[in-house]
Amino acid sequence: MPKGHVGVLTIGQSPRMDVTPAIQSILGSEIQITESGGLNSLTDETIHSIAPRETEITYISRLRNGSSVKIGKDKLLPLLQKELWRLEEKTDIIIMLCTGDFPALETSKPIIFPDKVLNHTIKAISSGSLGLIIPLEEQRNSLVKKWNQHNLHIITEVASPYEESDVKGAAKALKMRGAEIIVLDCMGYNMLHKQDAAEGSGLPVILPRTLVARIAAEYVS
Incomplete structure (x- = not known):
């Protein structure tokens, strides 16, 4: 059985095969990782909906297909919150996979904000x-x-x-x-x-x- 369960929440789409293996190597094989992503619910046809406005705080992240996408913060937050609530039900602690500032996010579990x-x-x-x-x-x-x-x-x-x-x-x-x-x-x-x-x-x-x-x-x- 795993000795712990860590959630990884990306602002893009999961799985993040470019990041998670490096995290797993540090956590060790006995720690389980579950991933989720703020843009997981979007498709190729709807991904344009999160494009940032000119004055909006802009982030960039990776999609499941390996391409990158620019993301407007205001559009991202409600999507990210829904994924965070799902993720916290399965994990002991969550790593936010973005160095941006997200004080508005709510969670009942410990969360590591890189910023x-x-x-x-x-x-x-x-x-x-x-x-x-x-x-x-x-x-x-x-x-x-x-x-x-x-x-x-x-x-x-x-x-x-x-x-x-x-x-x-x-x-x-x-x-x-x-x-x-x-x-x-x-x-x-x-x-x-x-x-x-x-x-x-x-x-x-x-x-x-x-x-x-x-x-x-x-x-x-």
């Missing part, structure tokens, strides 16, 4: 210049605003985890602009992206998916 974990981690270890690698140009202003609460000097570069992009070059640019530590600010970034960022910059690089997986492992172990 909170990242913010507190950086606050604990750094007070200088923070380099962010982010997926979309249109996210720049909202993410800088989110991180500014710690009075850090925020520097950003764009390199998407969902298509060919120069993560190594983005990290090198952050280093040249004065960054002292780098956060890959999306759950879509993987260990190869982290390695590229470290090689490009020579700086410490924080990868959200492995960070939150280790916290979940501590909880269920």
Whole structure:
């Protein structure tokens, strides 16, 4: 029998075969994972309904077919809430598979929000210049605003985890602009992206998916 049951909630569609195996490797084979996704109820014909308005907070995530999609936050929240209620009935703790801010979500189970974990981690270890690698140009202003609460000097570069992009070059640019530590600010970034960022910059690089997986492992172990 599994020793614990962890839920993984993506803002896109599940299963997230690009992310979940890395989480499972940290949790161990005795921990069961159940996945769900905010866009699971949408089809190829209805996926356009979550396209962001010009002024809306925009996220990006992966669909079941491997393609990526831009998502408007206001349209996503009610879909995400329904999936969260279903997921909490089956699990001990839930990992939110997005580094965005979701204070409106309600759940009766413990939930790990990567944005909170990242913010507190950086606050604990750094007070200088923070380099962010982010997926979309249109996210720049909202993410800088989110991180500014710690009075850090925020520097950003764009390199998407969902298509060919120069993560190594983005990290090198952050280093040249004065960054002292780098956060890959999306759950879509993987260990190869982290390695590229470290090689490009020579700086410490924080990868959200492995960070939150280790916290979940501590909880269920």
